[in-house]
Amino acid sequence: MDFAFDARTEELRGRLLAFMDEYVYPAEAVAHEQRAGLDSPWENVPVVEELKAEARRQGLWNLFLPDSEYGAGLTNLQYAPLAEIMGRSPQIAPTVTNCAAPDTGNMEVLAQFGGEAQRKQWLEPLLAGEIRSAFAMTEPDVASSDATNITTLIERDGDEYVITGRKWYISGAMHPDCAVFIVMGKTDPDGADIRRQQSMVLVPRDTPGVTIERAMRVFGYEDHYHGGHAEVVFDHARVPVSNLIGEEGGGFAIAQARLGPGRIHHCMRLIGMAERAIELMCRRAVSRDAFGKALAQQGVVQNWIADARVAVEQLRLLVLKTAWMMDTVGNRGAHTEIQSIKIATPRTVVGILDRAIQLYGAGGVSQDFPLAELYAGARTLMIADGPDEVHQRSLARRELKKYL
Known part of the structure; x- marks a missing residue:
């Protein structure tokens, strides 16, 4: 490399x-x-x-x-x-x-995975920044860390699909320009293969039966710039069968294909958040005195900064290796590395941000500095795109399989 x-x-x-x-x-x-x-x-x-x-x-x-x-x-x-x-x-x-x-x-x-008409109607305006979108997968009434638990139904009725279910923490749904949802639900809830029960359909936001119930907050933040997070009800919402993405039963595979790049993108950005935190720590440390000397001269502060630098360099190398493997052997071939960065990066960056907040004292938890909001975002990524424990379970099984 x-x-x-x-x-x-x-x-x-x-x-x-x-x-x-x-x-x-x-x-x-x-x-x-x-x-x-x-x-x-x-x-x-x-x-x-x-x-x-x-x-x-x-x-x-x-x-x-x-x-x-x-x-x-x-x-x-x-x-x-x-x-x-x-x-x-x-x-x-x-x-x-x-x-x-x-x-x-x-x-x-x-x-x-989209068809030509779907790309024309939705992808092109998204690429142009003319509209925004939302991804509706997580549900409040089941453990959505196991995607096979999803209960939203996508039932065929002639030339239409009827969608019924409740979703929450649907990112992007509150944005005024959000025009379409990609909704994951079950088209074959009783199918023998639990990973072929799900499908994905495109649901325009203005479809009758689609209701934005409320905005969901994350540690008190509403995440306005990304379009917020919403609880959404689909009450017999009808869309044409042509709104199916890919094939019936392909929803689980599409979700996995979507989440691989999403996970590494989050980790890439998290490293930038950690770099911002280190910069803020250093600026604070050289500008404030406590107990007769600059914070930068306090041994504990020096340890925090040194440890943060070491951790970021380690994470960056692991993320770059993962990116390289995704490019050379594909997402499936980089499965172990993707899970590794998904576990390591949010956890480590949360620790760095926590120390930065500690260094800033009251200012660290205030709205005057970005640290509290950065912390909320980083901490959320220990849950989003699959909680750490799910990735640890899968990664451990992959390692143990070599010895069984």
């Missing part, structure tokens, strides 16, 4: 770093002020919309999508350092570059 970035990656890194310095970091405070003045917290924030236009003008748009027909055509290894940079401002940077979840995963699903 070559540790040097290739010429295209270096060129994009340079442009993205300059974009972050000139536009994104200054916009963070402006966006919070503008949002406070809106009639609804879900309205588009003017400065964010302005930055979308600027990012697109600079060619910093759809960098995540490896399909060159639709996106930048970057490999996972090329995209990794770019996602890390965007992760330093995870609320704004991924959004303004059209690289934010859940739209990224939904676009990947449509590009890989």
